[in-house]
Amino acid sequence: MKEFRANDGQVGGPFTDARLLLLTTTGARSGRPHTTVLGYYPDGERVLVVGSAGGGPKHPDWYHNLIADPAVTVETGLFTYPATAVVLRDAERDEVFARLVEADSGWGDYQTRTTRTIPVVALVPQPGPPTGDRGSFADALKLIHTAFRRELTLIRKEVATSGTAGLGAQLRVNCLTVCQGLQYHHTGESGGLFPAVVEQHPELSDEIAVLQSEHDQIAIHLAELEKLVTGPEPDLLPEVDRIVALLNGRLDREEAALLPFL
Template identity: 60%
Template structure:
């Protein structure tokens, strides 16, 4: 039964760019593929994860509070090279089991964000393992059910991932009470870093390639670059508020952060909608020029 449930989630995840309903609806979810410690076969498992600053993500071997570590954990201990699917990209990663103070700090962060982790820990005599997954350097690979998407579809997939993450962060901030927890601060800083990298990639790769082959796009490119500057300033405002000393204890912090998130979401949605309207028809035209994705 568990296998059937997992396979349904996997199929839905791959068919819908990482979006699923039911038990995992609204959660941060990845598909983790490990190599069986005994069989040597590939095993894929849907898992919730925690952002960790852009360099890595974190997963916890809760097994629903069961008495034994989950099979995927035993697999990655035997072979730490794994594959991660995040709904947009597929990438190879190295798994590291956190130990000592680092494990305890990260787990405390997770509990602060979702007390369900503490409930799972209370149900079992084992220490729930915390694992960091760090991407192995390499070109991005898209993980859509239909294989490599068109350039326009790829752009929309990336945009929709930012939309979903920011909507989730907004809900987390709105529900956080007066102050922000440590994990929520990490979530905000991680999406800030991701947006910055995405726009740098567009400014230095995709936009120049399109402008070279489509001179009539010059006004559009100029507007998009100006909007990138505006968004960068909003991202920096959010980063400054979230990174401020004492923000987790400051009773005004959460409302202030929520206002900054709303400003960023509003401006970013206008920008993404305009970019998609202007560029997707060109990116998906037969003579479109390949550009850097990501």
């Protein structure tokens, strides 16, 4: 956990480039906070965690804690936010677990080792902005862009290692998540940040107009990326590389234009 928090959610060794979070629950017996490191999967506005316990006979302690009290705290390394833990049941659990096995066959291996049904839990963020060490509008913008860059890097890596034939369902969800997130971010900029910057710095009106027009182009690129991963084609990787480069270039230009004034 120290390495996780010291490096904004990134760790080395076998978990390099893994999607990790810190989940803090309230002890069912002690009432004290307990924090554990878990792998996770983006799934729309929520994230999914799995109570595999390595295929052991008992559910992990963190699972028992959230059953007693579903109010939890999630740390991604960049942001911290309160969430509600929702245990998936019946057909929904089975459908999601099958999707996770497609993404990583290890989950299926764990299930074969135990007679218990391995739980899948959705962590649903509560209303309100996440907290982080922002300090200023500039820090907030850099944090958000860092999160997008990380996800784009992971998507590209997953495409490169999976190949078009083995492109998993979870990769498609990951991509859709980052696309939706970036669109939401741009909507917030267009409606709030950009007008505020122009009000304080009228000399930036032309630059902001250019950035705003680029939002329309980014929406097109995001739609292309979504289409690529939902209907894989033989030359998927070069196309993903092209779109990821365009998106990263857009983030770079936005930072160069805005950070000095934020």
